[in-house]
Amino acid sequence: MGKQTRGAGxxxxxxxxxxxxxxxxxxxxxxxxxLMAVSIHKQNETLTASMLQRNFEGARNLxxxxxxxxxxxxxxxxxxxxxxxxxxxTYEDNPxxxxxxxxxxxxxxxxxxxxxxxxxxxxxxxxxxxxxYQLDDEMLxxxxxxxxxxxxxxxxAPGGHRMIMVVHPFxxxxxxxxxxxxxxxxxxxxxxxxxxxxxxxxSSVGTYAYIVxxxxxxxxxxxxxxxNEIVPASVIQETFKGEKTRFAVIGNQLGEENFAGFLxxxxxxxxxxxxxxxxxxxxxxxxxxxxxLAWSVPFITVILVLCVWIARRLASPxxxxxxxxxxxxxxxxxxxxxFESHWNYEAHHLARAMMTAVHGLQSEADKKSLQARTxxxxxxxxxxxxxxxxxxxxxxxxxxxxxxxDIDHFxxxxxxYGHNKGDETLIHLAHILKAECRxxxxxxxxGGEEFVAVLPKYSLREGTELxxxxxxKAESVNSPTGRPITVSIGVALYPEHGSHFxxxxxxxxxxxYKAKRAGRNRTMATAG
Numbered sequence: 001m002g003k004q005t006r007g008a009g010x011x012x013x014x015x016x017x018x019x020x021x022x023x024x025x026x027x028x029x030x031x032x033x034x035l036m037a038v039s040i041h042k043q044n045e046t047l048t049a050s051m052l053q054r055n056f057e058g059a060r061n062l063x064x065x066x067x068x069x070x071x072x073x074x075x076x077x078x079x080x081x082x083x084x085x086x087x088x089x090t091y092e093d094n095p096x097x098x099x100x101x102x103x104x105x106x107x108x109x110x111x112x113x114x115x116x117x118x119x120x121x122x123x124x125x126x127x128x129x130x131x132x133y134q135l136d137d138e139m140l141x142x143x144x145x146x147x148x149x150x151x152x153x154x155x156x157a158p159g160g161h162r163m164i165m166v167v168h169p170f171x172x173x174x175x176x177x178x179x180x181x182x183x184x185x186x187x188x189x190x191x192x193x194x195x196x197x198x199x200x201x202x203s204s205v206g207t208y209a210y211i212v213x214x215x216x217x218x219x220x221x222x223x224x225x226x227x228n229e230i231v232p233a234s235v236i237q238e239t240f241k242g243e244k245t246r247f248a249v250i251g252n253q254l255g256e257e258n259f260a261g262f263l264x265x266x267x268x269x270x271x272x273x274x275x276x277x278x279x280x281x282x283x284x285x286x287x288x289x290x291x292x293l294a295w296s297v298p299f300i301t302v303i304l305v306l307c308v309w310i311a312r313r314l315a316s317p318x319x320x321x322x323x324x325x326x327x328x329x330x331x332x333x334x335x336x337x338x339f340e341s342h343w344n345y346e347a348h349h350l351a352r353a354m355m356t357a358v359h360g361l362q363s364e365a366d367k368k369s370l371q372a373r374t375x376x377x378x379x380x381x382x383x384x385x386x387x388x389x390x391x392x393x394x395x396x397x398x399x400x401x402x403x404x405x406d407i408d409h410f411x412x413x414x415x416x417y418g419h420n421k422g423d424e425t426l427i428h429l430a431h432i433l434k435a436e437c438r439x440x441x442x443x444x445x446x447g448g449e450e451f452v453a454v455l456p457k458y459s460l461r462e463g464t465e466l467x468x469x470x471x472x473k474a475e476s477v478n479s480p481t482g483r484p485i486t487v488s489i490g491v492a493l494y495p496e497h498g499s500h501f502x503x504x505x506x507x508x509x510x511x512x513y514k515a516k517r518a519g520r521n522r523t524m525a526t527a528g
Contacts, residue, residue: 032296032299032300032303036292036296039292040285040288040289040292043285043288044281044285047281047284047285048249048259048281051259051276051280051281052247052248052249052259052261053247053261054261054276055207055247055259055260055261055274055275055276056246056247056261056262056263056274057261058200058207058209058261058274059209059261059262059263059272059273059274060261060263061200062196062197062200062209062272062274063263063264063265063266063272065196065200066193066196066211066265066268066270066272067265067266067267069107069192069193069196070151070166070265070267070268072107073107073108073149073166073183074149074166074168076107076183077149077166077167077168077181077183078149078168080181081168081169081170081181084170084181085170106192107183107192108166108183108184108185108191108192109126109127109163109184109185109186109189109191110123110124110125110126110127110128110129110183110184110186111123111124111127111181111182111183111184112124112127112129112182112184113170113179113180113181113182114135114179114180114182115179116178116179118134118135119132119133119134119135120132120133120134120135121179127184128157128158128159128161128163128184128186129157129158129184133158148169149166149167149168149169150166150167151164151165151166151167151268152164152165152166152167153213153269154187154213154219157184157186161186161187161188161189162186162187162188163184163185163186163187164184164185164187165182165183165184165185166182166183166184166185167180167181167182168180168181168182169181187219187220193211193220193222194220194222197209197210197211197220197222198222198223200274201222204276205280206276206277206279206280207274207275207276208223208226208229208230208274208275208276209222209272209273209274209275210222210230210272210273211270211271211272211273212233212236212270212271212273213269213270213271214269214270214271215233215237216232216233216234216235216236216237216240216271217233218230218233219270227253228252228253228254229252229253229254229256229258229275230252230253230273231250231251231252231253231258231260231273231275232252232253235250235251236250236262236271236273239260239262240262240271245262246261246262246263247259247260247261247262248260248262249278250275252275256277256278256279257277257278258275258276258277258278259275259276259277259278259281260273260274260275261273261274261275262274317338317339317342317344317347317348317351318347320338320339321338321347321350321351321354323338324337324338324354325354334355334358336355337351337352337354337355338351339351372384373385373388375444375445377423377426377427377445378426378427378430378445379430380430380433380434380443380444380445380451381442381443381444381445382444382445382446382447383444383446383447385442385444386442386444386446386452386454389442389454390501398457399456399457399458399493399494399495399496400454400455400456400457400458400493400494401454401455401458401459401460401462401463401464401466401491401492401493401494402452402453402454402455402463402491402492402493402494402501402504402505402508403452403453403455403463403466403467403470403489403490403491403508404450404451404452404489404490404491404505404508404509404511404512405429405433405450405451405452405453405467405470405487405488405489405512406449406450406451406487406488406489406512406516407425407426407429407449407485407486407487408485408486408487408488408516408520408521409486409520410422410425410448410449413425413481413485416481417481421480421481424479424480425479425480425481425485426445426449427480428479428480428485429451429474429479429485429487430443430445430451432470432473432474432477433451433453433470435473436466436469436470436473437453437455437466438455440456441453441454441455441456442454452505452508453466459493460491460492460493460496460525460526463491463493463525464491464523464525467489467491467523468489468523470487470489471486471487471489471521471522471523474486474487475487475521486520486521487521488512488515488516488520488521488522488523488524489512489515489522489523489524490507490508490509490510490511490512490513490514490515490523490524490525490526491508491511491523491524491525491526492504492505492507492508492511492525492526493526497526507526508526510526511524511525511526512524
């Protein structure tokens with residue numbers, strides 16, 4: 001008969017490995033996610049590289065434009081110098097005529113004629129230098145000592161603004177030595193360069209560009225309101241100190257990451273920084289991710305539904321077996337298997353094998369249960385023992401007082417005397433608790449240095465008095481450390497302070513912490 005039953009049990013059963021086909025769905029889903037992640041990563045790298053290259057190209061284009069404007073300035077100053085020589089226009093001629101010649105192309109904020117000794121002979125109205133002004137040694141050094149036209153370093157003009165001079169040699173008619181025709185660029189006012197940079201940065205949202213000197217210090221800022229976006233000079237110097245470094249990801253003064261392109265202007269000690277915030281790439285990446293999700297979510301949803309169905313079918317017998325195992329683990333007796341027969345071959349025979357062994361396991365579990373309810377160090381009940389008491393006795397008890405005890409500065413005991421002395425101290429307190437409590441009281445160690453005592457039929461006053469006796473005895477009797485210990489205690493009452501144990505414990509614990517905050521070594525009863 002048994003053989004026939006086992007034979008019948010095999011019919012219609014599906015082996016576990018047959019269900020592994022369901023894992024194909026998970027493989028497909030995983031592959032999709034991995035491919036998406038790789039794709040997004042590659043796109044992020046491509047976007048970053050593209051943005052860095054674009055900003056380098058922007059810096060290069062501005063460098064070309066700056067050089068072009070510089071050459072135009074040299075040409076215009078040279079043409080003006082030749083015209084004045086051909087027309088024999090001297091320093092003494094009408095300043096308006098000279099001013100019209102110097103400012104006719106509107107490339108400069110101001111212009112002036114300077115003789116060989118550094119005296120301004122003629123200047124335009126907005127040049128900042130009046131006729132007769134003697135250039136100081138620093139400014140004179142910017143306007144002499146070189147052959148041919150050149151651009152000076154930045155300097156402080158008499159009016160307080162930083163300026164640069166575009167200088168071209170000039171030979172005034174009837175003069176024994178040459179002078180200079182000078183175009184002035186006010187770096188703190190609108191000028192031909194700021195107009196050009198404004199046009200460049202308006203072509204892309206968030207993009208910014210500016211000029212720095214050889215030390216990386218700001219030379220020209222097209223928009224004062226965006227000064228915080230400028231990268232510190234030390235960062236520029238460190239990042240672009242080599243000629244090979246053309247672009248990098250660097251932080252500005254706000255701590256924001258920027259994709260920056262950089263190129264030095266040939267023939268000038270200037271550098272062009274062209275930058276865009278990294279958030280632009282992040283927003284583009286989000287847009288790409290949304291697009292990918294738009295088509296992938298429906299596909300993934302179908303796969304997930306299939307996976308869930310397979311998982312439920314696959315897991316259902318093992319869920320039942322796990323539930324039975326948990327019941328056994330917590331001490332319940334299981335006399336019948338979770339199912340008599342199941343389509344899953346492995347689950348069917350696993351249930352039969354489990355029930356064959358359950359009686360032996362149950363016997364062992366009974367023995368372990370007793371051990372599990374006892375704290376191995378102090379011999380008191382542990383949390384499991386407390387929970388068992390609550391399960392069987394709380395509803396039968398009309399009321400009880402609950403005291404929660406905690407050793408003050410117990411960590412210091414362990415740190416000073418070692419963990420062995422700490423354990424002996426816990427045992428010492430357990431002895432005090434046993435001595436002061438009645439036989440029907442439940443004394444537990446919840447863990448660490450925390451103890452509780454459940455006192456059936458005690459009032460709040462009686463519980464507080466017992467707690468105070470425990471506290472007083474603890475502080476008056478030497479512990480294994482050779483010195484007394486102190487404890488803080490909180491007291492609460494069931495059912496006045498809660499409809500079940502956890503609420504009462506919470507109130508007692510709050511009283512305990514009030515005792516701690518009040519200075520420790522004291523008893524606090526729950527009010528109200």
